[in-house]
Amino acid sequence: MFYWYDYFLVFFVLVTSVLIGIYFGCFGTKQSTVKEYLSGGKQMKIFPIALSVTVSHFSGITLIAVPADVYKYGAFYVFTCLSAVLLVIAAMYVYYPVLFKGDYSSIYEYLEVRFNRKIRLLSSFLYILYENLLLPVVVYTPALALSVVTGINVHLIVLLLCGTCVFYTAVGGLRTVIWTDIFQFVVVMVAFLTVCGEGINSAGGISSVWNKSVSGKRFDIFDFDPNPTKKDSFWICTVGLAVRFLFYICLSQSSVQKYMSLSTLRRCRWSLSLSGLCWCVVNICAVSVGLIIYANYHNCDPVMDKKITKNDQIVAYYVQQVAKKIPGISGLFMAALLSSAISTLSSSLNSLSGVIYHDFVRKFSKKSFTEKTSVTIMKVIVVIEGIWCTSMIFVIQYLGEILPLAIAITGLIDGPSLGLYTLGICFPQVDSTSAFYGTIGGVIFVSAIYFPSIYYKQKQVFVFPAKELRVSGCNVTNHTFYMASKYSNSFHENFTSNSYNVEGLDVIKSTTKLDDFSANQTFFFFRISYAYYCLLGALVTIILGLIVTYIRKCKTKSRADHARPANLPLLVK
Known part of the structure; x- marks a missing residue:
């Protein structure tokens, strides 16, 4: 139950964010120029940028979806700390040196210089699609x-959330985005630490959390099987997610825009290192919350007990239980959730306004705009994007669990985009035509995998098995249990118990034979883990780009040979 002080904490976060926006929008430089609005005049500091990129990355998905995923499937997500090391190294020594050397204001400006305007527009369009x-x-x-x-309608909450974020982002520009991110990071960490502390205490201490997690097989994560159709493994969480996060940190305009607001590459590298460290801390906290929740519900799963209807609701349900002991904790955690969400939303809205204005509005406009008009246009773009985001909630709520959905959706776009940037930076022989066809091929390939996969999952042709879920501590009355098969990518069935304490059904498992239906009959690529979508998109784009380059060179050489007179010898350098 939410009390007045819980509402106050949520209200305090929203109002503070708005006031920061008003401050930077109405005082000082007032964000009156395009450079000031989008890059803070290139005078930003190392630590604020590091925190801003971190908090805008993890969003509410990390606070809600990651602990829920750990609770149900195990602590595989902890391997993202290794992913952070890999991507930070790549960012420091492969991608950002190129951007700083050319002093590009955006990654799309680099693509126009490296290839041509058509490639820039293609990449900009893919980024806009990715964010939307x-x-x-x-x-x-x-x-x-x-x-x-x-108990408030979810659509009303979305309207309030988007409205607040759109207002302060449109008014204050990048400086508002960064300083609200810092404030929101503090809120998130306080909430995380408070929930972890009380959760550990209620579970019986750290040793109790550890022992229950071990007995519940939540630490059975050292799976080195290279099979890409599993939901989680060491390789999926390390390599697959590293490539996906590489795009976000190195090539997503919302992050590039912040790092390029620093004055030198040296400062950028320091900020990248701090971002990687902060990212690891937040991810470890998220994994810890998932394990703590499991330790508290290890003998009575709330979904099976019908306390909640979806696994994604388990964090909110747990916080409600903790709130009974510590007044205000529910409001604090909800404030942290809102903070993480609007930090991501504000960063994306700010970068989207710049990309849409520079790459589409200004490029296709026949007249030039003053600085004041340009800033006004970007603010209007922020409002339009906010309206779109609000309206799309009616679709998103029917598409399944949040974490796989978020990673799979972005894999459609960020993989081919990463492949395109990599072709430009690492393969100087690739021209604009080859890069264009490679990128289009990458998008088509990943889409051809993603949409059939979504179809099969919606039809429940195959699901990923959860770790064991116990119900011995529940008082069960005519409950319908979700039965996770021990077979990878298998099906689910319903099992109804009578009215009694479920002593004999301590661990819910399926006993139906796989012969009834085999998900392995589904085409292999449709069963590939969502975490590999980005990697596949990047690889297909790079390979196709190189193949087209080779074919074009062979055709050029063939035409040259046919054009040469037969009596002239070949010239050897």
Whole structure:
């Protein structure tokens, strides 16, 4: 139940964010120029940028979806700390040196210089599509949680959330985005630490959490099987997610825009290192919350006990239980959720306004705009994007669990985009035509995998098995249990018990034979883990780009040979 002080904490976070926006929008330089609005005049500091990129990355998805995923499937997500090391090294020594050397204001400006304007427009369009697919998921996550604990309609919460974020982003520009991110990071960490502390205490201490997690097989994560059709493994979480996060940190305009607001490459590298460290801390906290929740519900799963209807609601439900012991904790955690969501949303809205203005509005406009008019146009773009994000919630709520959905959706776009940038930076022989066809091929390939996969999952042809879920501590009355098969990518069935304490059904497992239906009959690529979508998109784009380059060179050489007179010898250098 939400009390007045819980509402106050949520209200305090929203109002503070708005006031920061008003301050930077109405005082000082007032964000009156395009450079000031989008890059803070290239005078930003190392630590604020590091925190801003971190908090805008993890969003509500990390606070809600990651602990829920750990609770149900195990602590595989902890391997993302290794992913952070790999991507930071790549960012420091492969991608950002190129951007700083050319002093590019955006990654798309680099692509126009490296290839041509058509490639720039293609990449810009893919980024806009990427953000417009992801942002509704980012907003829906905390809205769903807040709806669970308050009873307020989720669509009203989304409207309030987007409205607040659109206002302060449009008014204050990048400086507002960064300083609200810092404030929101503090809120998130306080909430994380408070929930972890009380959760550990209620579970019986750290040793109790550890022992229950071990006995529940939540630490059975050292799976080195290279099979890409599993939901999680060491390789999937390390390599697959590293490539996906590489795109976000190195090539997503919302992150590039922040790092390029620093004055030198040396400062950028320091900020990248701090971002990687902060990212590891936040991810470890998220994994810890998932394990703590399992330790508290290890003998009575709330979904099976019908306390909640979806696994994604388990964090909000747990916080409600903790709130009974510590007044205000529910409001604090909901404030943290809202903070993480609007930090991501504000960063994306700010970068989207710049990309749409520079690459489409200004490029296709026949007249030039003054600085004041340009800033006004970008503010209007922020408002339009906010309206789109709000309306898309009606679709997102029917598409399944949040974490796989978010990673899979972004894999459609960020993989081919990463492949395109890599072709430009690492393969100087690739021209614009080859890069264009490679990128289009990458998008088509990943889409051809993703949409059939979504279809089969919606039809429940195959599901990923959860770790064991116990019900011996529940008083069960005519409950319908979700039965996770021990077979990878198998099916689910319903099992109804009578009215009694379920002593003999301590661990819920399926006993139906796989012969009834085999998900392995589904085409292999449709069963590949969502975490590999980005990697596949990047590889296909690079390979196709190199193949087209080779074919074009062979054709050019063939035409040259046919054009040469037969009596002239070949010239050897």
